[in-house]
Amino acid sequence: MASQFLGIIDAFDFAYGVNPSATAGLQVISGSNAAGTYTVTCAPANLASADGIPITLSTLTPITIGADSNIETVTPTAVSKNGLNQILITAVFANAHSTGDVVRSGDGGLQEAALFALSQGSGAVAISPQWFQAVGVAVTPKAALDAKLLTYISPSINVTILDYSGATGTATTATALSYNAAAASGYAPVNTRATGHIIY
Numbered sequence: 001m002a003s004q005f006l007g008i009i010d011a012f013d014f015a016y017g018v019n020p021s022a023t024a025g026l027q028v029i030s031g032s033n034a035a036g037t038y039t040v041t042c043a044p045a046n047l048a049s050a051d052g053i054p055i056t057l058s059t060l061t062p063i064t065i066g067a068d069s070n071i072e073t074v075t076p077t078a079v080s081k082n083g084l085n086q087i088l089i090t091a092v093f094a095n096a097h098s099t100g101d102v103v104r105s106g107d108g109g110l111q112e113a114a115l116f117a118l119s120q121g122s123g124a125v126a127i128s129p130q131w132f133q134a135v136g137v138a139v140t141p142k143a144a145l146d147a148k149l150l151t152y153i154s155p156s157i158n159v160t161i162l163d164y165s166g167a168t169g170t171a172t173t174a175t176a177l178s179y180n181a182a183a184a185s186g187y188a189p190v191n192t193r194a195t196g197h198i199i200y
Contacts, residue, residue, distance in 0.1 A: 008123075008124045008125075008126050008162065009113045009116060009117055009123055009124065009125045009126065010050075010113070010125075010126050010128060011108060011109045011110040011112075011113040011114075011125050011126060011127050011128070011131050012108055012109055012127075012128055012130045012131040012134060013049045013050040013051065013053075013109060013113070014049045014053075014055055014105065014109030014110075014112040014113040014116065015104075015105045015108045015109035015112075015131070015134055016047045016048075016049075016055055016104060016105050016109070016112075017064075017102060017103065017104020017105060018104050018105050018108060018109070018134050019050060019109065019130075019134070021050035022048065022049055022050045022055075022109070023045065023046070023047045023048050023049075023055065024045075025102040025103055025104035026042035026043065026045055026047075026087060026102065026103040026104070027042060027043040027045075027100075027102060027103075028040045028041070028042055028065070028097060028098060028099060028100065028101040028102070028103060029041050029042065029043050029086070029099055030098065030099060031096070031097045031098035031099070031101065032093070032096055032097065032098060033096050033098060034096050035093055035094055035095055035096055036092070036093065037077070037090070037091070037092045037093070038090070038093065039078075039088050039089065039090040040065070040088075040089050040097055040098075040101070040103070041082075041086050041087075041088055042086060042087040042088075042089065042103055043086065043087075044084065044085040044086055044087070045087065049109075049113075049116075053116060055109075055112050055116075056112065056115050056116070056119075057076070057079045057087065057089070057112075058076070058079055058115065059075065059076050059077060059078065059079060060075075060111055060115065061075075061076070061105070061106070061107070061111045061112050061115065062074065062075045062076075062105075062106030062107050062111065063075075063076060063089065063091070063103050063104065063105070063106045064103070064104050064105065064106040065093070065097050065101055065102070065103045065104075066095060066097055066101050066102075067101070067102070070095045070096075070097070070101075072093065072094050072095055073106040074091040074092065074093060074094075074106070075091065075106075076089050076090060076091045077090050077091055077092065078090040089103065107135060108127075108131045108134040108135040109131070110125065110127065110131070110135075110161075113125045114161075123160075124160040124161075124162050125160070125161050125162065126161075126162045127161060127162070
């Protein structure tokens, strides 16, 4: 499937390290033997969506790092590249992470897709059944989905999120949130959502 079709961007296509059709996860080559604020250095890589669109890592895109009991999802405080084209990710880590750990998208590609939409001026980002499965977000109750999306999308990113989960139901105005918010204006209440094409 194309990462962008008729102006709609598929979030799951930007899920590097999660979607097998996108770029594999980043390999950590150095980090820390203790929890805390530190930088992990990842082997050089050009992250790309399933059909080759560059993926941007930033302080807005959460990462999942590690495995088993050492796995965690954090949002970087800094992202850069050094002279060797290695990717440097700084964050507050609850666990130690070092050589051999893998870094992958922490939100199923949602914020990465939103940043791509922003680079194009605006856009709509679709969250598909594959996205829901990848991130482990329950489709219902809707309040739970809204709360989860709040942790994934920055209110400064002005994009529309299209929910293609196929779920029905109405969220309360306290938890139904617009993800087409103007920059830095926060989220606005919206109304009911219909099967297959919910617009936040």
